[in-house]
Amino acid sequence: xxxxxxxxxxxxxxxxxxxxxxKVEPGEILGLIGSNGAGKTTIISIAAGLRTCDSGQVHIGxxxxxxxxxxxxxxxxxxxxxxxxxDLGVYPMLTAEQNLMVFGELAGLGARAARARAHEVAEGxxxxxxxxxxxxxxxxxxxxxxxxxxxxxxRPSVLFLDEPTVGADVAARRAILGVVRxxxxxxxxxxxxxxxxxxxxxxxxxVAILEGGRIVLRDSVQALLSSHxxxxxxxxxxxxxADLPGWxxxxxxxxxxxxxxxxxxxxxxxxxxxxxxxxxLARLPRGTRLVGIEISPPTLESAFLDVTxxxxxxxDNAREDAPDAIFA
Amino acid sequence: MPFSRKRAIARxxxxxxxxxxxxxxxxIAMPLILAAFLKPAMAAQLQAQGFxxxxxxxxxxxxxxxxxxxxxxxxxxxLFYREHYWxxxxxxxxxxxxxxxxxxxxAVPLFFVMMVQLVVVFGAGGAFFGYRINGSFLALGALVAGxxxxxxxxxxxxxxxxxxxxxxxxxxxxGGMLMAGLGGALAPxxxxxxxxxxxxxLSPAYWGxxxxxxxxxxxxxxxxxxxxxxALTVFTVCCGLIAAIRFRxxxxxxxxx
Numbered sequence: 272x273x274x275x276x277x278x279x280x281x282x283x284x285x286x287x288x289x290x291x292x293x294k295v296e297p298g299e300i301l302g303l304i305g306s307n308g309a310g311k312t313t314i315i316s317i318a319a320g321l322r323t324c325d326s327g328q329v330h331i332g333x334x335x336x337x338x339x340x341x342x343x344x345x346x347x348x349x350x351x352x353x354x355x356x357x358d359l360g361v362y363p364m365l366t367a368e369q370n371l372m373v374f375g376e377l378a379g380l381g382a383r384a385a386r387a388r389a390h391e392v393a394e395g396x397x398x399x400x401x402x403x404x405x406x407x408x409x410x411x412x413x414x415x416x417x418x419x420x421x422x423x424x425x426r427p428s429v430l431f432l433d434e435p436t437v438g439a440d441v442a443a444r445r446a447i448l449g450v451v452r453x454x455x456x457x458x459x460x461x462x463x464x465x466x467x468x469x470x471x472x473x474x475x476x477x478v479a480i481l482e483g484g485r486i487v488l489r490d491s492v493q494a495l496l497s498s499h500x501x502x503x504x505x506x507x508x509x510x511x512x513a514d515l516p517g518w519x520x521x522x523x524x525x526x527x528x529x530x531x532x533x534x535x536x537x538x539x540x541x542x543x544x545x546x547x548x549x550x551x552l553a554r555l556p557r558g559t560r561l562v563g564i565e566i567s568p569p570t571l572e573s574a575f576l577d578v579t580x581x582x583x584x585x586x587d588n589a590r591e592d593a594p595d596a597i598f599a
Numbered sequence: 600m601p602f603s604r605k606r607a608i609a610r611x612x613x614x615x616x617x618x619x620x621x622x623x624x625x626x627i628a629m630p631l632i633l634a635a636f637l638k639p640a641m642a643a644q645l646q647a648q649g650f651x652x653x654x655x656x657x658x659x660x661x662x663x664x665x666x667x668x669x670x671x672x673x674x675x676x677x678l679f680y681r682e683h684y685w686x687x688x689x690x691x692x693x694x695x696x697x698x699x700x701x702x703x704x705x706a707v708p709l710f711f712v713m714m715v716q717l718v719v720v721f722g723a724g725g726a727f728f729g730y731r732i733n734g735s736f737l738a739l740g741a742l743v744a745g746x747x748x749x750x751x752x753x754x755x756x757x758x759x760x761x762x763x764x765x766x767x768x769x770x771x772x773x774g775g776m777l778m779a780g781l782g783g784a785l786a787p788x789x790x791x792x793x794x795x796x797x798x799x800x801l802s803p804a805y806w807g808x809x810x811x812x813x814x815x816x817x818x819x820x821x822x823x824x825x826x827x828x829x830a831l832t833v834f835t836v837c838c839g840l841i842a843a844i845r846f847r848x849x850x851x852x853x854x855x856x
């Protein structure tokens with residue numbers, strides 16, 4: 272169990288966390304999402320005992336273990352915490368097995384137990400065949416899996432995974448997500464930050480959105496999608512007629528959504544419900560040639576946009592939820 | 600649990616050092632190579648000082664061994680700063696490892712590696728250059744251990760103070776060479792100017808080499824070198840205290856050049 276109470280942190284004069292409250296139950300995966308610089312890593316660093324906070328409490332524990340306040344007793348809480356930081360952290364000249372064993376031994380496992388656990392973790396992450404390889408010879412995806420595995424050696428009650436799939440290939444990502452799911456099934460409370468929002472959906476995680484130094488929304492993915500995301504309708508034309516203004520306002524959408532006209536691509540993005548497609552088409556100027564209509568289902572990204580008013584930073588790899596296309 | 604953390608960090612340090620033995624091999628080979636050049640000149644100098652039977656190895660072997668021990672501070676620096684470069688420093692801290700766990704977990708293996716380094720240099724000095732001692736082996740061993748502890752204490756203090764590997768390497772090496780030179784690693788301290796002889800008392804190399812000289816050319820035993828051992832201990836403790844006060848586990852260090 273992880274419970275964060277009124278956590279505040281400033282860097283110099285700049286407040287980053289303005290009173291974060293968060294609870295993650297055993298067996299729960301929480302996708303912590305927010306824009307770059309929102310403070311996700313700061314929360315994790317404080318909760319993992321690596322950084323001090325200005326005020327607040329972070330309780331770590333589970334039903335069978337004592338509960339510790341990380342802020343006041345970070346070393347006692349450390350045994351319950353697993354952390355895979357955002358930046359890769361492995362010993363390049365040690366073998367994968369040695370890298371895993373180091374962290375087992377640091378958690379108090381004997382050499383034999385650490386070796387057995389290393390094999391177990393490697394098996395789960397699809398690294399069993401690479402245990403004898405030095406970490407510097409592993410591929411990027413394998414190194415990322417090893418990096419994650421090092422946080423799992425002592426079966427932590429609370430696991431922080433800070434963008435664990437950055438730079439990982441498809442196989443590595445699948446392996447990491449599989450292990451995260453099985454750890455949650457085993458009772459770990461997991462905080463998972465990512466810019467790949469489809470991963471949060473794939474994990475069946477709950478979502479907490481960090482914005483302006485506070486958690487502005489915490490809910491299940493389904494509840495978030497139904498309350499904050501709409502299907503996206505894109506009307507594709509063969510080009511922009513000269514007299515069409517750059518921005519088109521669709522006043523009959525929910526809340527009167529202002530939508531974007533992309534003349535260079537011949538795209539008119541309308542964040543309107545599907546039933547308004549006809550209305551949108553009617554607004555196209557005479558002579559516009561319709562090439563197609565693309566309807567995208569509600570996405571976590573659009574929900575994030577709706578909640579925060581800004582797009583989350585992501586790269587092309589995150590665009591796995593391609594829209595269904597209906598071409599005219 | 601805290602002991603298991605120190606042991607795990609020590610085991611990792613040994614594995615890292617074993618995977619990259621080149622610096623240690625260089626620090627063993629270089630004094631022996633240089634000894635071949637410098638031994639005749641040192642023989643003449645010692646004979647001029649009244650040690651008629653001296654062959655030069657009595658000065659050149661301990662002097663160069665100590666000089667390169669001080670240059671080994673860069674091995675200590677690398678062992679700390681690389682953790683930052685590899686991204687493993689934060690991970691160590693997240694396990695609950697304290698500053699003392701990390702310091703002891705790294706310093707103890709380094710102590711043994713540097714002891715081996717010096718023992719090999721002294722042993723090869725005996726085998727190939729005719730280095731012999733008249734005094735107690737126990738006293739020699741205690742002085743070598745005291746010198747190694749002083750070097751590691753100095754190196755850890757440098758790591759604690761400086762933010763980047765470049766700074767630690769430059770300051771560590773320059774400071775180490777200065778202390779070794781002042782201490783009589785290149786020429787007996789007695790042959791240096793008066794001001795340098797006075798300044799030499801601040802150098803642990805001086806106390807270590809004076810003690811070794813007494814064991815080598817005289818007949819000193821453990822009791823006779825007690826003063827030198829105390830001086831080395833005081834230096835080591837002072838460095839350790841400064842390191843403990845200055846060391847900030849949360850400080851982000853730049854671990855590459």
